[in-house]
Amino acid sequence: MAPANDVMSEVEKDIFAKIANNDVNGLKNTLVQQKIEVDIYDENGMTPLQHAAYKGNKEIVQMLIDRGAEVNSGKHEYGYTALHFAALSGNAQVCHLLLMAGAKSQTTNSIGRTASQMAAFVGNHACVAVINSYIPKSDVDYYTIPQGLETEPKLPPTVAAPLHKFVMQ
Known part of the structure; x- marks a missing residue:
């Protein structure tokens, strides 16, 4: 189970809110001004990279990777990685970006499913093709x-x- 972060700072809450709203410029400004670590966790053990991958936001995903985000974070409460979330979002470009940054395609979640299997389950066939052909x-x-x-x-x-x-x- 993930380390719960029940006491997030206002800056951390702001980062997750900007990702939820796809506020690329606002997020960039916050990260530059606050000089904050990008691998912070929310109450479910999710990182900003996982949130951005789930939103399918390629620009934010790239920004976080460029700032050193861990692409294989395994602290989500159900074992989902950023690649799992990208596969579920249906954004094949984000899947490719994560794979090129070192995401492991064979990592399984708490029910023993890989990102490719989760993408197939929800019908995101372009993501399945990207992951399986990587x-x-x-x-x-x-x-x-x-x-x-x-x-x-x-x-x-x-x-x-x-x-x-x-x-x-």
């Missing part, structure tokens, strides 16, 4: 290291990042 960068990196009796890797290490980015477009 290739983690670590899978590409595997080919930059000689395996077994190989003396050379299959790919030069310098091409791993651009290749991953190209494949995931």
